[in-house]
Amino acid sequence: MRTRLVLLIVACVVAGACSDDAGPELAAPTTTAVPTSTYDVDEAMDGVREDVVRLVMERDGLDRAAAEVRADELMERGVDTEVVDQQFSLFANWMDNHQSHPVLGWHWTEDEAECAVVTMIQVEGIGRTGALMNGASVGGMAVADALSLVQPVGYCTDLLALMKTDMVDLGVPQDPDCLLAGVGEEDVARWFVALFMHGREGFNAAMGEDLDLTCPAGS
8 A cells, every 4th residue: 555655755756856846735625534544644754765765775876874865865855745745645535535436436456546546646746636636526527637537547447347347236237248349448438538527428428329239138
């Protein structure tokens, strides 16, 4: 758990970029409270320092004592603790609530959920990730925002496999393999972009364009 987020922070430290483009301070999502005790930021930062020490030793060929001095310099220069705290708050909220994510979040593994939120932070930055999480809705979203919510999930999961699993769980009378013949992951991603933009009707319309509706019940 949180391994990818720690690696993200380490990369920011070495690049000296953790305090850049953090965006405004984030409000907690209105639907769920941000946990305050699931992840210990101080403990995590100790782990980040140790990872930076090892990285500097490998990268620069320094002994441990010199690497610790260099790591402390990088940590002091590169880490905005407020930004790190925001990262862990976002991460904790996401991990505790990913099963309610409209893009089949109830089927994700913990690793897939972790990958999705870290990918979003890497691509969008802290401020925009928080805004996307707070502003997500079924219907009424702009295409850019909908894509930003769906693409990290598509990168970290097999959307087509998840859709097949969901159909089985729902008891769809047709064989999912028949219904989804010729459908690719990019098509499933497009359905969920339509969900965020146009609501359930948009999702159903987009899905209906791609499913093989000639499949008989019990096929």
